[in-house]
Amino acid sequence: MLPDLIKAVKAAGLRLAIHLEPYVGRSPTTVASDLAYLRGLGITEVYVYQADTVGSATDWAPLVAAHRDMRFFAESGDLASMLSGSFADYARTAGFDGVYTYDAIRYGAAEMAATCGAARQRRLLCAPSVAPGFDARRSGGARLGVVSAAGGVRYDTLGQAAFGAGADVVSVTSWNEWHEGTQIEPAVPYCFASDGFCSPGYEGAYGKTGIPAQTAYMDRTAEWARRFRALRSG
Numbered sequence: 001m002l003p004d005l006i007k008a009v010k011a012a013g014l015r016l017a018i019h020l021e022p023y024v025g026r027s028p029t030t031v032a033s034d035l036a037y038l039r040g041l042g043i044t045e046v047y048v049y050q051a052d053t054v055g056s057a058t059d060w061a062p063l064v065a066a067h068r069d070m071r072f073f074a075e076s077g078d079l080a081s082m083l084s085g086s087f088a089d090y091a092r093t094a095g096f097d098g099v100y101t102y103d104a105i106r107y108g109a110a111e112m113a114a115t116c117g118a119a120r121q122r123r124l125l126c127a128p129s130v131a132p133g134f135d136a137r138r139s140g141g142a143r144l145g146v147v148s149a150a151g152g153v154r155y156d157t158l159g160q161a162a163f164g165a166g167a168d169v170v171s172v173t174s175w176n177e178w179h180e181g182t183q184i185e186p187a188v189p190y191c192f193a194s195d196g197f198c199s200p201g202y203e204g205a206y207g208k209t210g211i212p213a214q215t216a217y218m219d220r221t222a223e224w225a226r227r228f229r230a231l232r233s234g
Contacts, residue, residue, distance in 0.1 A: 047127075104129070
């Protein structure tokens with residue numbers, strides 16, 4: 001599907017980046033093959049999820065160096081290492097261009113500031129990630145907690161935090177799994193017949209109801225993008 005997706009993205013005037021997630025058997029060897037394939041399709045930006053579970057920084061270094069015309073961001077699920085700068089050291093040694101946070105639950109203003117500060121000290125780019133909220137009760141992920149979208153307040157708070165952290169890129173963690181409640185894609189209220197769980201959609205988000213509410217987060221994302229471009233160009 002990827003070649004067709006690339007065509008559709010280009011037709012919309014956008015550029016496609018890849019989020020390279022874990023898979024069975026992921027290793028430096030398989031990732032080398034992945035990157036060669038992606039570059040062959042014209043993709044030049046890759047976000048590597050949990051990069052430190054693939055191998056050491058020295059394992060990554062030749063993979064990254066083999067694709068000088070690509071830009072790489074790395075993430076670790078180890079929050080402490082992200083905040084302390086030890087993961088930034090890893091990313092720097094590996095040759096990554098920057099780090100990103102991805103996590104929709106544990107990062108707020110302080111965590112973004114610490115992560116981006118550590119990145120800047122090591123001359124790395126920083127891409128803090130924002131999301132409207134988190135609710136994985138339906139998928140058995142309630143142990144992670146529920147982060148309320150609060151009618152859009154959470155999304156705006158994280159957007160402001162990303163700007164305050166001096167973000168080079170702002171990434172949006174959205175629809176990694178719809179049932180985790182991170183999505184910004186258009187939605188309507190819906191109840192599942194299988195278990196009776198009801199999703200409220202975006203009713204009330206930013207004061208919108210009905211049809212306007214369906215795209216509340218897409219509309220807000222466009223507004224944040226305009227602000228970010230203005231900030232970067234100013």
